[in-house]
Amino acid sequence: MITLKIAFRNIFRQKRRTLLTVLTMFGGFTLCSFSIGWMDGSYNYIIDMFTRYQLGHIQIHNRGYIDRPSLYDTIDDYESVASTVERIPGVTRTSPRLYSAGLVSVGEKSAIARIIGIDPRQENAATLFDKKIVGGQTFASPGTVAREAVIGKGLAKRIDASPGDDIVVVSQGADGSIANDVYTIAGIIETGDPAGDQTALYLELGEAQELLVLDGRIHEIAVVADDLGGVRRLASRLEDGLADPGLAVEPWQVFAKSFYDAMMADKAGGWVMLLVIVFVVAIGVLNTVLMNVLERSREYGLLRAVGTRPRQIFWLVITEVCIMAVVSAAVGCIAGWAINYGLSIKGIPMPMEFTYGGMEFSHAFTEVNTRSFVIPIVVVILSAVLVSTFPALRAARTAPAEAMRTR
Amino acid sequence: MNAQHTDRVVVTKNVTKEYKDNGVPVRAVQGIDLEIGRGEFTAIVGPSGSGKTTFLNVISGLDKATDGQVWLAGKQLSEMSGRELSDFRRDHIGFIFQAYNLIPVLTVTENVEYIMLLQGVHPGERRRRVSKILGELGLEGVENRFPTQLSGGQQQRVAVARAIVSEPALVLADEPTANLDSQTAIDLIDRMRELNESHGVTFIFSTHDTKIMERARRLIALKDGRIDTDEVRS
Numbered sequence: 105m106i107t108l109k110i111a112f113r114n115i116f117r118q119k120r121r122t123l124l125t126v127l128t129m130f131g132g133f134t135l136c137s138f139s140i141g142w143m144d145g146s147y148n149y150i151i152d153m154f155t156r157y158q159l160g161h162i163q164i165h166n167r168g169y170i171d172r173p174s175l176y177d178t179i180d181d182y183e184s185v186a187s188t189v190e191r192i193p194g195v196t197r198t199s200p201r202l203y204s205a206g207l208v209s210v211g212e213k214s215a216i217a218r219i220i221g222i223d224p225r226q227e228n229a230a231t232l233f234d235k236k237i238v239g240g241q242t243f244a245s246p247g248t249v250a251r252e253a254v255i256g257k258g259l260a261k262r263i264d265a266s267p268g269d270d271i272v273v274v275s276q277g278a279d280g281s282i283a284n285d286v287y288t289i290a291g292i293i294e295t296g297d298p299a300g301d302q303t304a305l306y307l308e309l310g311e312a313q314e315l316l317v318l319d320g321r322i323h324e325i326a327v328v329a330d331d332l333g334g335v336r337r338l339a340s341r342l343e344d345g346l347a348d349p350g351l352a353v354e355p356w357q358v359f360a361k362s363f364y365d366a367m368m369a370d371k372a373g374g375w376v377m378l379l380v381i382v383f384v385v386a387i388g389v390l391n392t393v394l395m396n397v398l399e400r401s402r403e404y405g406l407l408r409a410v411g412t413r414p415r416q417i418f419w420l421v422i423t424e425v426c427i428m429a430v431v432s433a434a435v436g437c438i439a440g441w442a443i444n445y446g447l448s449i450k451g452i453p454m455p456m457e458f459t460y461g462g463m464e465f466s467h468a469f470t471e472v473n474t475r476s477f478v479i480p481i482v483v484v485i486l487s488a489v490l491v492s493t494f495p496a497l498r499a500a501r502t503a504p505a506e507a508m509r510t511r
Numbered sequence: 512m513n514a515q516h517t518d519r520v521v522v523t524k525n526v527t528k529e530y531k532d533n534g535v536p537v538r539a540v541q542g543i544d545l546e547i548g549r550g551e552f553t554a555i556v557g558p559s560g561s562g563k564t565t566f567l568n569v570i571s572g573l574d575k576a577t578d579g580q581v582w583l584a585g586k587q588l589s590e591m592s593g594r595e596l597s598d599f600r601r602d603h604i605g606f607i608f609q610a611y612n613l614i615p616v617l618t619v620t621e622n623v624e625y626i627m628l629l630q631g632v633h634p635g636e637r638r639r640r641v642s643k644i645l646g647e648l649g650l651e652g653v654e655n656r657f658p659t660q661l662s663g664g665q666q667q668r669v670a671v672a673r674a675i676v677s678e679p680a681l682v683l684a685d686e687p688t689a690n691l692d693s694q695t696a697i698d699l700i701d702r703m704r705e706l707n708e709s710h711g712v713t714f715i716f717s718t719h720d721t722k723i724m725e726r727a728r729r730l731i732a733l734k735d736g737r738i739d740t741d742e743v744r745s
Contacts, residue, residue, distance in 0.1 A: 106621075106628045113616035406612045409573055410626055410673075411601020413594060505574040 107416060111423035114396075121392055122428065128388030129432035129484050130439070136381050136480035137440025138470065143374040145448060145471035147367055152332050154363065155356045157231045158295055160199065160326025161335045162342065163359050164189070167352040169323060170359055175204055175278055178321035185346065186325055192345045194330050194338045197230035199223060201324040202312050206275030206283070208255075208305055213263040217255075217305040219275060221312025221322070230328045233293075233306075240267025240291035243308055251311065253287035256301030257294045265289055273305065277317035285315055333473075378479075382487045390491040393425055397495040404499045405507025414500035421496035422489060429488040433481050440480065444470045519582070520681050520713045521547040521570050526579035528565050528736075539565035541736040542579065547715060547729075549680075552707045554727030555717045562736040563717035564685050570715075571604050571683050572596045584680040601629050605674025607684035607716070612670065613658040619645070619669050620654045626677045644672045648702060664695035668702065675706055684716035688723055700726050 115122050155161045163170075164185065166177045179185055186198045202221030207214055224243040227233040234242040239260070243252050253271055265271060269289045277283040287307065295301055313319050329338050339355040346353065357364040397404070404417055451467025528540040539562045547553055555563050568574035570581050572588045581588045584603045591599060600606075605626075613622045623644065624637045632640075645651060648668045658666055667687060674682045684703070688696030700723050707714050716723075724730055732739040 106625065109621075110614065110616055117616065402612075403614070406608070406614070408597065409571075409600065409606050409608075411597050411599075411629055413597045416629075503574075505568040 107420050107423055111420055111427060114420075114424055115427055118396070121396070125389060125392040126428050126432050126435075128392075129385055129429055129488055130436050132381050132385035132388075133433055133436030133480045133484045134439045134443065136378055136483055137436060137476045138443050139374065139377050139381070140476040140479055141440070141444035141447070141470040141472060142452075142468065143371060144473055144475065145444075145469045147371050148332055148471060149469055151356075151367055154296065155332070155335075155360070156328055157236075158297065159356060159360055160230065161329040161332065162327035162339045162353060162355050164325040164327065164342070164346075164351055164353050165323060167350055170352065170354065173203065173323070175276070175316065175318075178202075178318060178323055179325065179351070180321050182320075182322045182325060185348075185351070188346055189325065189327060189342055192338075192342055194334060194341065195327055196330050197226065197328040199226040199230040199326045199328075200309060200322040201227075201326060202309060202316070202318060202322045203324065204275055204312075204316050206273050206305070208259070208263065208274075209272045210263045210265040210269050210289075213265075215259060215262045216303060217259060217273070218300075218303040219273065219312060219316070220304060220306050221309045221316075222306055223309045230326060236293050236295050237291040238294045240289065242291055244290060250290075250308070251285070251287045252290040252308065254291045254293050254306040255289055256304035257292050258298060258302035259304060260289075260292045262302065265292075267291055271305070273307075273315065275316060277315070278321075279317045281317065283315045283317065285311075287311075378483065382483055385484060386487045386491045389425065389488045390495070393421065393492045394495045394498075396424075397421060397499045401499070401502055401507045404502040405504040408502055408507070409504040417502070418496045418500035421499050422492055425488050425492040425496075426485070429485045433484055436480060436484070437477055440476060441472060444472045444476055448472055518548060519546045520549050520551075520584055521545065521715070522582040523570060524580045526566070526569055526576045526581060528562075528569050528574065529577040530565075539736050540569060540576075543736075543738055545731070545738065545741075547713065549713055550707065550711045551713050551715075551729055552704055552727055553713075553715045553729040553731060554724050555715065555731045555733060556719055556724055557717075557733035557739070558719060561733040563733055565736075566733065567683050567685050567715065567717055571606070571681075572600055601626055602677070603680045605677065605679040605682040605712075607667070607670045607674045607682065607687045609686040609689045613666055613673070615658050618655050618657055619650060619661070622658070622669055623672045623676050626673065630677060632677075640676050641672075644676045647706070648672050663690055664692075664699065667691060667695075667699055671699065671703060671706070675710065675712055678710070679712070681713045681715065684714065686717055686719075688718065688720055693720075693722060696720060697722055697726075 166179060169177045182200050186200060189195055189198050200223055204219045206217055206219050208217040222233065224233065238257060242254060244250055255265060255271065267289050270286050271289050272286050273284060275283040293306070307315065313321065329335050335355045336357065339353050343353040407417055447470040451469045453467055523543050523545045526540055526543045527538065529536055529538050531537065543566060555566065557563050565574065569576045570583065572583065586599065588596065614625060617625065620641055623641045627637045627640065645654060648671060650665065650668055650672065653661060653665060661669065688699055691699060703714055704726060706712055718724060728744050730742045
């Protein structure tokens with residue numbers, strides 16, 4: 105108690121120095137909180153764009169399909185599976201998809217294509233499919249047989265195709281027959297995945313099932329979740345809810361592993377910035393605490409002389425730093441929250457706006473999350489206490505006779 | 512320690528202290544043999560550099576002797592660890608320094624009760640003892656002031672109160688009157704002598720003030736780190 109009292113009063117002895125130390129820690133805290141908020145906000149925004157509006161947060165396939173996709177490896181009663189999935193809390197939308205490969209040609213030009221059967225209404229609702237059309241239009245009458253196709257921007261370029269052109273599709277039906285048909289190109293799409301757009305040919309699900317002789321069957325159910333952060337937990341709840349060992353329910357971190365790895369690697373770069381902040385805070389705190397200890401060596405000598413144990417002096421110095429760190433963290437929490445909250449709504453304008461995957465990127469957004477408070481609290485308090493250990497040990501080891509001789 | 516030392520508060524045998532001043536070895540104390548009994552009021556005198564402060568530091572455990580042994584209240588200091596020495600100083604020695612040396616962020620009351628706080632004395636007992644000693648030293652009315660709000664004489668009386676309040680076996684005062692005017696210095700020494708007589712506390716103080724020397728019952732004069740004279744007065 106007396107240690108706390110002395111520590112607390114010592115803080116007010118050198119008000120300017122205390123203010124400088126608190127400002128250093130507060131600045132470090134706020135910068136750290138903002139960095140995390142910005143880093144998480146930006147990456148989560150990109151991740152959400154690619155998962156929510158393209159791949160889906162979670163995908164359901166027959167087990168093994170992801171490793172060895174096969175035309176015959178289908179989910180047969182997909183409507184019942186989708187209905188079960190949609191009843192589970194945390195699921196926003198589902199969208200069934202069917203995949204195959206084929207040869208497409210417009211006029212004299214032909215190319216290999218990935219045939220993707222989608223339910224336009226569900227896909228529009230789940231991944232904003234219609235918002236990504238960059239030429240022509242989406243399927244004119246979703247759900248009706250109109251023999252329309254939407255093709256990727258890259259594929260359109262390769263085969264010199266434009267909306268209104270007829271496109272011939274040749275593939276293999278599930279029954280072994282030659283699957284072929286002619287469709288009218290309704291629109292050109294840019295999904296934000298240039299490689300995928302080089303081969304993508306979208307057909308209305310019913311027409312794709314008819315072409316490939318896969319009536320009532322699909323290969324994939326894309327699931328869009330309410331919350332990106334809770335995707336892994338939701339995937340596990342879906343797996344439990346479906347209770348079908350033949351179905352694999354995988355979050356985006358698993359089925360889009362290379363994208364996930366790239367994001368994580370990129371995110372790791374942000375930690376370097378945090379290290380720089382920690383370094384700056386540590387140097388600032390070390391400087392002022394060491395100065396205090398050197399100035400008060402006579403006082404520590406007195407305390408030692410009258411019987412204060414070295415350990416008590418060590419904790420006296422650490423307690424002073426802790427009080428300043430806690431105050432800095434408390435004020436920093438308010439400032440960090442205010443900055444991150446404000447910028448999560450208003451965003452930081454980007455030097456150049458751009459459109460990617462049908463989404464406009466004009467602002468970078470921050471995020472208010474637990475990490476943006478917990479990490480700075482731990483980082484600032486821990487680094488302040490750690491760097492104070494050296495001056496505190498020095499104070500604790502003060503030789504009383506020598507210190508008392510100091511004038 | 513043998514039985515003959517039990518009625519002695521301080522016993523030194525051939526105590527020597529050497530230290531280096533800018534790399535040059537200085538022998539500040541040279542083979543001092545001394546015994547100081549309980550309840551003595553002893554002044555150690557001598558010119559600057561005679562080894563008074565170094566000797567006080569060595570017998571209080573603030574500094575280690577280079578050679579020889581020191582017994583304090585029956586304990587040999589050289590056998591104690593750093594922590595044991597801290598606890599020993601806290602429980603058995605009261606210090607009064609030349610430059611007052613009060614804890615600047617604590618009030619008069621808090622400064623005086625600080626050692627008792629370290630000792631874990633019950634709050635009620637602390638309050639009783641603090642109030643009594645402040646009264647005896649004429650410090651009523653300044654209990655809640657900080658050291659910077661006191662005169663030099665008041666600060667030194669607070670230091671005396673702090674030194675004596677935990678009823679130590681020995682009070683060591685290093686030039687306690689050096690920063691005081693002569694009348695305040697005489698008053699302070701008289702107060703210390705009263706405490707010595709009423710509480711039976713052993714006082715050892717260093718000084719080169721002749722007025723103060725006159726009030727000591729035993730006068731030990733140091734010269735070049737050695738005892739020059741040792742005079743007991745009636």
